[in-house]
Amino acid sequence: MIGYYISLAMRSLRGTPILSALMIAAIAVGVGASMTVLTLNYMMSQNALEHKDSVLYAVQLDSWDPNQAADTANEIPWQLTYPDAIALLRSDIPTRQVAMHRFGFTVNIDESELRPFTANTRVTTRDFFSLFDVPFEYGGTWNKEADTAAVQSVVLSKETNDKLFGGENSVGKIVKLNGEPFTVIGVLKHWNPSPKIYDLNNNPFADSEELYIPFGLHRKFEIYSWGNTNGWTSRTAEGAEGYERFLLGEHVWIQYWVELDNAEQREAYEQFLTGHIHQQKEQGRFERPLKFALSPPSEWLVLNEVLENDNRVLGWASLAFLLVCVINAVALLLAKFLRKAPEAGVRRALGASRNAIFTQHLIESSCIGVLGGLFGIILALAGLTGIRVLAMGQADQIAAMNWEMMLAAVGLAILASILAGLYPAWRISRTNPSVYLKTQ
């Protein structure tokens, strides 16, 4: 019977092409607009580390200006100073911990046609890969000693390995970074979480880094940060000169994460942080009231306002717009169904029950929904393409629809059209057929 109703619906839609096109357009425009916004919001609210939400924490310490709180959501700087990071790394309480920041190298390999190129680089301690579940294709991470001593090892992203070595196992090969030889010790599988949860300070929707090098190389290569570096005082690292003055200074540029597997571990670590801050206070640092924060990934995303409030409002506005489109579709459907009421009367006389008439008309409106949904997806894809073009590469990862969102679009369209069809279908099924069977 469903098949019969669908064929009747298609025939009916073809019978009034302009009205049908209007109804399909109403649903398509509503679905297209709301799916464009909802897709952005959905992609922005992804949490690649959701499965580790109960054990991973971003660490913040309030080492900021005694006269003015840091300008962040929780009034603690997002990042740590280098000396604090080094001090925290000495703790053996966390199961794993990572100190890191963004950097960049010029890359080339000897005897290669490939022109040198600049590669985004992550300078990090060795636990980065296990802490954030980064998968290796070949090799693995460096030894513990490389976190403190200058060991010229490098881990390549899949994309970099494809570019440099055509995707083959390059472990043991030499890559030149800023002209210095580095030994490849690992190659990653494709890995590109969006938002880039482990580094939200520098564009949360940027791609993952192309190279990863050990944290012990700072002094040897005089590595600065390619990410945000924020300071509040000029009295900094007194007595130190040149690079040492930068490294030991009071500005924040190191991102810090720990893995704490249970409540006891977390409590112990909080005590450790408290102790560290007290100790620093004695040396004249940390002049603000004692404050630190351990934020799991989900909270970290909220704190960093990856999904801005404006986007939320826009999400609701787009649904309100869809509602307006649905109301339009209700009016059009009602007009159409009432015009076809005599046919419903004949069907009743020939044995159709009220339920049969109701179902037939609801299926007709669902067909409009399916068609509206398909056109809505096309409109949403066009909208997202427009956003990608306008954002010039900054939004490639978020302004993209996956299968789930496409299914959601069709689902939303069917839901909208069923809502739009309920009242007209009910009206037509309750009408007394004899009214329409009178002699004309």
Added chain:
Amino acid sequence: MLKMQNIRKSYRTDTIETHALRDFSLEVNEGEFVSVTGPSGSGKTTFLNIAGLLETPTGGQYLLDGQEVGNLSDSERSRLRNEKIGFIFQGFNLIPDLNLFDNIDVPLRYRGFNAKERRRRIEKSLEQVGLSARAKHLPAQLSGGQQQRVAIARALAGEPRFLLADEPTGNLDSLMARQVMELLEFINEWGTTIVMVTHDPELARRAQRNIQIVDGQVSDLRQTIAQPEAAIA
């Protein structure tokens, strides 16, 4: 077959109440061909609609095939209508955007027959009304008399035992009217009970029995001589 006792039907609008049928009692036996006449607005259509389970009476008792139908649900009434009753209207009431085949298909769909059985019945009933060659035509491509024959084919496809016709010849010229009447008489001979509302006294006389409705009541039961064959000749 059909037994109505003290049926009442009133229509209430904001201002007035119309009594379309009052203390309406009538019995129609299996196999009969009954014609119904009466002035316009006297309640003939209302009677047919109640008989065909399209409307519910305000009061009284209606037995169809011995079954009290007053308390049935809409879907039960619809099923009875689908299985036992065929309707023919003055305005033919074919569905304009369905071809003849699909028009006749409508009651069979609600009956739940499979595709093969539906096709068999559609072809058979088109043949009965002499329109087999036109199965793929739309109603608008046919003359009035042909359209009414399609409507009859549609009413017959489900093999109903009871055919209700509301002025089936009212929109037809006398030649076509006679053809339709002959078709109905033929159907009746094969055992289908027919109740036909008509304004045409000649056609009314050709039925086995004629009843007259005046002011919502059966006014005068007078037996006509049952001689349809003679009338055709």
